[in-house]
Amino acid sequence: MGVHAGVVFAFFYAPIAILIIFSFSGDRIVGQWGGFTLDWYREFWNNDQLTNSITVSLQVALIATVASVVLGTLSALALERFRFRGRRVFDALLYLPIIIPDVTMGIMMLVFFAEGIDVVDSLLGISLAKGITTITLSHIAFCISFVSVVVRARLSGMDSRLEEAAMDLYATRWQTFRYVTFPQILPGVAGGGLLALTLSLDDVVISQFTSGPGATTLPVYVFSLIRKGVTPMINSVSVVMFLASLVLIAAMLGVDRLRSTGSNVPSAVPRGDLSAEPAVGGHERGDT
Amino acid sequence: MTALTARRVGIALVTVAALTAAACGGDDDTSAPAPAPAEEPAAEPADEPAPAPAEEPSGCAVGEVDGDLNLYNWSEYIDPDLKDAFAAEYGVAVNESNYDSNEAMQPIISAGNSGYDVIVPSDYMVSIMIESGDLMALDKAAIPNLANLSPEFASGLPYDPAGDYSVPYQWGTTGLAVDLAIAGDDVPETWGLVFDTDLAEQYGFVGATTLLNDPRETLGAALKYLGYSLNTTDEAQLDEAKQLVAEATERIAAFESDQYDELLATGQTALAHGYSGNFLVQFDEADDPDQYTYFVPEEGGTRWVDNMAVVIDAPHPCTAHTFINFILDAENGAALTNWNYYASPNAASEPLIDPEILEDPIVYPTDRSMLEFIADTGDFEINFSDAFIEAKG
Numbered sequence: 001m002g003v004h005a006g007v008v009f010a011f012f013y014a015p016i017a018i019l020i021i022f023s024f025s026g027d028r029i030v031g032q033w034g035g036f037t038l039d040w041y042r043e044f045w046n047n048d049q050l051t052n053s054i055t056v057s058l059q060v061a062l063i064a065t066v067a068s069v070v071l072g073t074l075s076a077l078a079l080e081r082f083r084f085r086g087r088r089v090f091d092a093l094l095y096l097p098i099i100i101p102d103v104t105m106g107i108m109m110l111v112f113f114a115e116g117i118d119v120v121d122s123l124l125g126i127s128l129a130k131g132i133t134t135i136t137l138s139h140i141a142f143c144i145s146f147v148s149v150v151v152r153a154r155l156s157g158m159d160s161r162l163e164e165a166a167m168d169l170y171a172t173r174w175q176t177f178r179y180v181t182f183p184q185i186l187p188g189v190a191g192g193g194l195l196a197l198t199l200s201l202d203d204v205v206i207s208q209f210t211s212g213p214g215a216t217t218l219p220v221y222v223f224s225l226i227r228k229g230v231t232p233m234i235n236s237v238s239v240v241m242f243l244a245s246l247v248l249i250a251a252m253l254g255v256d257r258l259r260s261t262g263s264n265v266p267s268a269v270p271r272g273d274l275s276a277e278p279a280v281g282g283h284e285r286g287d288t
Numbered sequence: 289m290t291a292l293t294a295r296r297v298g299i300a301l302v303t304v305a306a307l308t309a310a311a312c313g314g315d316d317d318t319s320a321p322a323p324a325p326a327e328e329p330a331a332e333p334a335d336e337p338a339p340a341p342a343e344e345p346s347g348c349a350v351g352e353v354d355g356d357l358n359l360y361n362w363s364e365y366i367d368p369d370l371k372d373a374f375a376a377e378y379g380v381a382v383n384e385s386n387y388d389s390n391e392a393m394q395p396i397i398s399a400g401n402s403g404y405d406v407i408v409p410s411d412y413m414v415s416i417m418i419e420s421g422d423l424m425a426l427d428k429a430a431i432p433n434l435a436n437l438s439p440e441f442a443s444g445l446p447y448d449p450a451g452d453y454s455v456p457y458q459w460g461t462t463g464l465a466v467d468l469a470i471a472g473d474d475v476p477e478t479w480g481l482v483f484d485t486d487l488a489e490q491y492g493f494v495g496a497t498t499l500l501n502d503p504r505e506t507l508g509a510a511l512k513y514l515g516y517s518l519n520t521t522d523e524a525q526l527d528e529a530k531q532l533v534a535e536a537t538e539r540i541a542a543f544e545s546d547q548y549d550e551l552l553a554t555g556q557t558a559l560a561h562g563y564s565g566n567f568l569v570q571f572d573e574a575d576d577p578d579q580y581t582y583f584v585p586e587e588g589g590t591r592w593v594d595n596m597a598v599v600i601d602a603p604h605p606c607t608a609h610t611f612i613n614f615i616l617d618a619e620n621g622a623a624l625t626n627w628n629y630y631a632s633p634n635a636a637s638e639p640l641i642d643p644e645i646l647e648d649p650i651v652y653p654t655d656r657s658m659l660e661f662i663a664d665t666g667d668f669e670i671n672f673s674d675a676f677i678e679a680k681g
Contacts, residue, residue, distance in 0.1 A: 028573040032554065049384065114399040129403045209396060212403045213358030214383025224363040224386040
C-alpha cells in the first residue's frame with residue numbers, strides 16, 4: 001500500500017515539481033535546462049498586462065465569492081427548510097449551471113449582456129459597458145449553484161430537531177438561524193465559498209465571452225499567451241498561482257479543523273446544549 | 289498569424305454564435321449590432337450613427353479623438369512603448385485585451401456591444417466579418433497615412449479588394465522549417481520533402497515531420513506541390529492532393545498546429561510545416577540559430593495578413609481611425625516590425641526597419657509571386673474539411 005500511495009503521489013506531484021523547476025530555467029524553450037535564473041519572474045512582474053489581469057482576477061473572484069455565498073446559502077435554506085410553489089422547478093433550475101457546458105453558458109452570457117446593454121440604455125438611458133462588472137455577474141451566476149449544493153448537503157445532514165428545539169424554547173426565526181442553524185452549516189458555507197473562489201479564479205471560457213476592453217482575467221490572458229509559444233514565464237505564473245492555491249488549501253484545512261472542533265460541539269450540543277439553550281430562550285423571554 | 293488553425297471548430301463556433309445572435313435579434317429589433325444581411329460596401333457608410341457633418345462617413349477629423357482606445361488584439365502583437373506613445377500624443381488611455389484565435393474573437397464582436405474600437409482579424413476572417421456586418425466602413429479621409437502602404441497592400445487584397453473595411457497590420461507566410469544538423473546543408477526548397485518518399489528518406493525526414501493540422505494549409509501545400517491553386521474548387525485536383533497527404537501520413541510524426549516549432553527546436557522533429565514568425569522567434573532563441581532554416585518552397589505557399597479594422601458599434605470611432613493612422617506612420621510601423629519580427633505592409637517604414645530583419649528572407653521572401661492567400665471558397669470549404677479527415681485516416 002505504501003508503494004501504491006507513493007506511485008500515486010508521484011503521478012500527481014511530479015508534473016508540478018517539473019513545472020516549478022523549469023520556471024527557474026535560463027533556456028527559453030520549456031523543457032531544456034539553461035541554468036538557474038529569476039528572469040522569468042522579473043519578466044512576469046514587469047509585464048503590465050499580466051499584473052493588471054491578476055488584479056482583475058482577484059477583484060472578480062472576491063466579489064463573486066461574497067455575493068454567491070450569500071445568495072447560494074439563502075437559496076439552500078429556502079429549498080431545504082421551506083415548501084413553496086415552484087420549489088421543484090427552482091431546485092432543478094439551480095443545477096443547470098453545473099450541468100451545461102461552459103461554452104454554452106459563455107455564449108448565453110455574451111448574448112444576454114449584448115442585448116441587455118441595449119435594453120438598459122433604451123429604458124433607463126444609462127450606458128453600461130462590458131468589463132469587470134459583466135465578468136463578475138457571470139461568475140456569480142454559476143457560483144451560486146455550487147455554493148447552494150454544498151450548503152444543502154450540510155443542511156440535510158443536520159438534525160432538524162435542533163431547530164425545532166430552539167423554536168420550542170421561544171427562539172425567533174432569526175435567533176434560531178443565528179445561534180443554531182448558521183453555526184451548524186458554517187463549514188458548508190465556508191467550503192462553498194472556497195469552491196466559488198477557486199472556480200472563479202480558474203474560469204477561462206465564460207470569462208472570455210463576458211470580458212470587455214481592458215478587463216482580461218489572468219487565465220484568459222495566459223491562454224492567449226500560449227498561442228504565441230510557451231516560455232518559462234508561463235511556468236513562473238503557474239508557480240505563483242500554485243502557491244496561491246496552496247494558501248487556499250491551507251485555508252480549507254483550517255476550515256476543516258473548525259468543522260471537526262465545531263462538530264464536536266454540536267454532537268455534544270443536542271444533549272449538552274439543553275442546558276445552554278435556555279440561555280438563548282432566556283434572552284428571548286427577557287426581551288418580550 | 290497562426291490562427292488559420294482550428295478552422296472547422298471556428299466555423300462551427302461562428303455558426304453557433306450567428307444562430308444565437310440571430311435568434312435574439314428576432315425579438316429585439318433595436319439591436320443595431322445584430323448581424324445584418326450583407327450590404328453593398330457603398331451603402332455602408334450611410335448608416336453610420338456618428339453625429340457627423342453630412343457626406344463624411346464617420347466625420348472624424350485627422351487626429352481627432354473621442355475617448356479612450358479599446359483595442360482587441362492578439363497577445364504580444366504590439367510594442368507596449370507604441371501604446372504609451374499613442375496615449376501620450378493624444379491624451380487618451382489605451383485599454384488592450386487579447387484573443388487567441390480569430391474564431392474566439394468573432395462571436396464576441398458579432399454579438400454587439402463588445403465595447404471594442406479596433407480589432408486585428410486575419411485575412412479570411414475580414415471577409416467573414418464584412419459579410420456579417422461586423423465592421424465599420426473606414427473613413428479614408430481620416431487616415432491620410434494610408435498613402436504609406438506599399439502598392440501590393442493598398443488595394444486588390446482578395447478579402448477586401450478596395451480596402452474599405454480593413455488596413456493591413458502585419459503579414460507573413462506558411463512554409464517549411466528544416467533542422468540542417470539532420471538534413472545537411474543542401475536541402476532543396478520543395479514540398480517534395482514532405483510529399484516525395486525518396487526525398488523524405490534521403491534527408492532523414494521519415495517519422496520526423498510535422499504538418500499543420502489545418503485542412504486548407506496542408507491540402508493547400510499538396511495542391512501547390514501538384515502545381516494547382518490552393519483555392520481550387522476542382523474536385524479532381526482536390527482528390528489528387530488528398531491522395532498525396534494520405535501517402536505522406538505514413539511518414540509524418542504528427543499533424544500539429546501549436547507546438548511544431550518547439551518540437552523542431554528540441555530535436556524531436558527535423559522538418560516542420562508552419563508559420564514564418566513563430567519559427568523566426570524560435571530560431572533566434574536556439575543555441576545555434578544557423579542550425580535551422582525556413583523557406584517557402586519554390587512551388588509556392590500561403591501568405592497571410594492580419595488587419596486593423598473598426599468595429600461596427602465602436603464607442604470611439606474617431607479614436608479608432610486616429611490609431612490606425614498612427615500605426616501607419618512610417619516610424620511607428622517600423623517600430624512594430626522591429627519589435628515583433630513580422631513583415632510590415634508599410635512601404636514608408638522600410639528605411640527605418642532594422643536591415644537585419646528587412647534582408648531576412650524568412651520575414652521578407654524575395655520572390656512573392658508564388659505566394660497565394662487562402663480565399664474563402666464558400667460551399668466548397670466542406671470538401672476541404674472532408675478530404676482532410678479522409679486523408680488523415
